[in-house]
Every structure is written in structure tokens, then in C-alpha cells.
Amino acid sequence: PALDKAGEGLGTAGARDMYARARAGMQANFMVKAHSDQAELAGVAAVQNYVTAKNQLTSSTLADPTSFETNMSLGNLVIDGMKDIPIDKRLELKTGLAKEQANAKIIGIANNNPAEAEKELNSGKYDKFMDSADKTTLANHIRSLADAQKAADNAARVEQTRQNKEAVNVLGNQITASTI
Numbered sequence: 001p002a003l004d005k006a007g008e009g010l011g012t013a014g015a016r017d018m019y020a021r022a023r024a025g026m027q028a029n030f031m032v033k034a035h036s037d038q039a040e041l042a043g044v045a046a047v048q049n050y051v052t053a054k055n056q057l058t059s060s061t062l063a064d065p066t067s068f069e070t071n072m073s074l075g076n077l078v079i080d081g082m083k084d085i086p087i088d089k090r091l092e093l094k095t096g097l098a099k100e101q102a103n104a105k106i107i108g109i110a111n112n113n114p115a116e117a118e119k120e121l122n123s124g125k126y127d128k129f130m131d132s133a134d135k136t137t138l139a140n141h142i143r144s145l146a147d148a149q150k151a152a153d154n155a156a157r158v159e160q161t162r163q164n165k166e167a168v169n170v171l172g173n174q175i176t177a178s179t180i
Contacts, residue, residue, distance in 0.1 A: 065108035
């Protein structure tokens, strides 16, 4: 309507003809731009949906490392459903998902059993998902958790020893008091 109104006052046939061509060009340009913007917005929405799904799947794998395979499959289904995104970008997203899922599985295992996590990391099953820097970072994290677990075990052992000595002293004092 705005384009029609702009061309209303043209008095000559040449001006109307020139305006009709310009109007058709502008309208085509608007349509191309609108379709491009819609496609871009659809792509942005798809990526946002993927990020949300990826974060939820990673949290799930971290909490339950046995869900790794299931979460990988679900994540790949989400990525495969993103038809507005080029195939090479989808492959890149799948690689990123696999890396995050592998890290989450190893960390999830390490949170419960650092020795088991170290064994899993060194098994080679996840080498296709991560590089040596990732493996080094995970190994350091596992080592930190193992050290923290040893420190907690030592503290518990020292506390148990203290409580045992205290109980022996109390019992000894009771025996001495009753003997006296």
C-alpha cells in the first residue's frame, strides 16, 4: 500500500512506467530480504533449541553416566532435525555434542569413583571425541577428585581414631572411678 500511494501522483506514462519498474524491483528486494530474514530467524531458533537440548542432555549424562549412549542418540536426532542448517554445520554440532557428552560421562564417573573414571578415560573409547588437551584436563580433574577423596578418608580415619581414644579414656576413667 505504501508503494502504491507513492506512485499515485505521477502524470506521464513514462513516469508511471519507470515507477512501475522501480516498484517491482523494490517489492522483489523486500520479498528476498523478508525470506532471508525468516530463514535466518529459523536458523537462530534451531540453534537456540539445540543449545537448550545439549545442555539438558549434558546435565543428564553428568548425573547419570550410564545415559551417555541414549543422550548421544537424542542429541543427534535433534541435530538431524535441524533441516535449515547446512550439513557441514550439523556435523560440526554433532562433533561438539560428542565431545561434551564424553567429558560429562568421565566427570560423572569421577564424581563417584575417580579410579573408575581414570580407567574409563584411559580405555581409548573416547579418543575420537576429544583431543590430548581435553584428556589432560580430565586426568587432572580426576586426580584432584582422587586427592580430595584421600584427604577426606584420612580426615575420617583421624577422627575415628580420636573418638576411639576418647572412648577408651572414658571407659578407663569409669573403671578407675568404680575401682576406687
